[in-house]
Amino acid sequence: MKNSGDTAPGGGASFLPGPPVDRTRHEGFQRWRQTRGHFVPAPALTARQYADKTPRQRRLYDLHRLATHSSLPIQATPMSEAVAYTVNARIEDGAFSHKPGTRTGVMVNGNGAQGKTETVCEALATFEDQWLEVNHQLNPEAVPGTRDLFAPVAYVRCPVRATPISTCQRILDFYGEDHRGMRLEDLIRTVNTALGEHGTKALVIDDITRLKLHREADQDVLDLIREMMSMPVTLILVGVGIPLSGLLRDGRRDPVTKEWVFPPVKDRGRSPNEDAATQHERRFELVDLDPFSYDTPAQISDWIDHLRGLEGHLRLLNDTQGMLSDGDMPEYLFRRTGGVVGLLEKLIQRGCRLAIESGSEYLTAELLQGFTVSPTDLPDLDAESGEQPVIPPIGKPGPKKKRGRNTVFDDDGPAREAMG
Template sequence: MKQSDSTPPPGGGASFLPGPPIDRTRWDGWQRYRSSRDSFVPAQILSSAEYARKSPRQRRIHDLHRLATHSSLPVQATPMSEAVAWLVRTRIEDGAFSHKVGTRTGVMVNGGGAQGKTETVCEALAGFEDEWLMLNQQVNPDAMPGTRDLLAPVAYVRCPVKATPISTCQRILDFYGEDYKGMRLEDLVRTVSTAIVEHATKALVIDDITRLKLHREADQDVLDLIREMMSMPVTLILVGVGIPTSGLLRDGRRDPVTKQWLFPPVKDRGRSPNAHAATQHERRFELIDLDPFSYDTPEQIGAWTAHLRGLESYLRLLNDTDGMLTTAGMPEYLFRRTNGVVGLLEKLIQTGCRHAIQSGGERLTVDVFNQCTVSPTDLPDLDAASGEQPTIPPFAPKPRKKGRNSVFDDDGPAAESAG
């Protein structure tokens, strides 16, 4: 029998409870993410009357399901993220389906913190892997007879804080579950190359790439590491904050019209073995920005409002949510609170929904949002030292005017005669 959205299944659990944490930096965790990324079922949409007819226990379960829904708002496509997803998917497919031998063109995805870079890239790669596995009937066509090598069309890793080339290689091998104990850097690079081939990996994502501090003398060989990875039969996707000024590329400027990054001519850097490494990266990577929303032109305002309208459809408040985020001055207010950063918007709406439910008002208003703040602690997986924390607009809500206490007022003789 099909379970109702807010009815616990047999065994005492609840259908909306999350399973074990998903770690996409391990092969089994990535597979869980890929296969379950669209499986969450949001809470039912109920009217106040329908909600009132439920028992106290049923209402509590439904409230928890609503909490889970607001904490799991889907990552909606934006005009900016669609451009990034298209380029990532294009470069991966160009490399995966090419029969030529040579370096694959990679992609560098640049943008501020909480702008959806990671989710956009992961969704694009998960879609590619779904299709690739279907075409290859879920098996590795190049596997050695008599073996069952792990099939990993996509590998996703994150640079550790204060990363080095050695720790970056170790993170890649961790994804495959490879043993690297006692290996030197050259051994690690060789093992990474072998793992990519044996596990039929077509796309390698290195997230938080700008945690590699290239100003440290001991880490200058990171450019050689990335250059070595370019020669591997895999498409590299590098994701980070402030890539153009990180040292991975020469300092460049962004053309305000074309939105493309322009780099100055190469100057002689002396006898450094890395003199032209950054230039090679520019030739072999395409850099694209994932920008936040803007609010200057009618088209930009329309895109922001359309995004808010999409979020309205996922709100599970007992009042009609149509127009709750998109009418009157709400779009401008929300933009002012978030600077158009989708991650900050999601946190603000999540907190606002909790206030709206707990207060019984069941409506998102400016007064409700004025009670909500977003702080760096709401984004714990972003490293502030690496510039990953977004700038949160300062907000100081106006204090609510308190009504005058009239308990001891004397209403006078007129009131007495009226009594």
């Protein structure tokens, strides 16, 4: 019997996920990097083709469709492309530089569920693909008798209620290094050694604003980051509300250039680390990953283009072209999500499940009105650290715009006046 595409050669379902991927470990990051984009979505079928299947085949196809909608690809947006360009440029500038000294880092700022992590991880994976190819899969800086693990990039996440010690431990965990019983000074020294001997060119610390800098006991985190900046690695910090977190002095965002502007340093205040914060501003480029906007024709066009791209990945039995991008749907979806791509993905994923279960096989505002995205749909985001996005209320679908009367054959010229 010919394989229908829903089953693997060994008899199992081809769309079943493998073991969980932990990108905060070197092995997990490598597996994700090498297999990203390998998922094969369910084939697009018509209602007639679906009806011709056996009940078992239809059930397998429905499960494959659910897997497809749960694994929607991360679509690039104009905002994420700008961030990815900056991250890639900084990593390459540092990696290919023959000069010693500090590399310029990047701080990626933005609210929750806007795709910061995926944007940065994709930039990391792209760089590592190229770096491994250039170096023939070998560490060009390998030293005989030292560690043989080659890790051009490292990705870690700050734990909730993080401290400088736990942050260093997370970095060493990525490499599988033993850090039991180490003091902070020993941890920093070991991190420095690991970065060099593993050939790491870029280090990402995600959720950096989980570090509570308002606590006096944690003020030395600025010294920790300053120490990391002296290491031969491009440091990328990702977080929510970075300009107001204490990592930098309070700044404002220029409404024209969209860049962050920081006031000149005045007399030393109560913070013992104002000089460190100033040093961060000189050594980091701060970029924002914003949600979509819906104010100008160009912004509306970008949003609709994004919805059109999403339509192509939906597996409903009715034609999905225009399902999200025509009529009042773009404006409705923007009201429901605020232009946040993570909320849009969760809304569409849940809606597709209901459309399949109800047999309607179509997404409408009326269908989406039946539920809301909740914080439980975003379990990786810590509410206390401000990572949970603001979820707009459901509200009302809004009245449909009435079409005006066709006036093509109306005559408002001299002939009509003569008739009057």
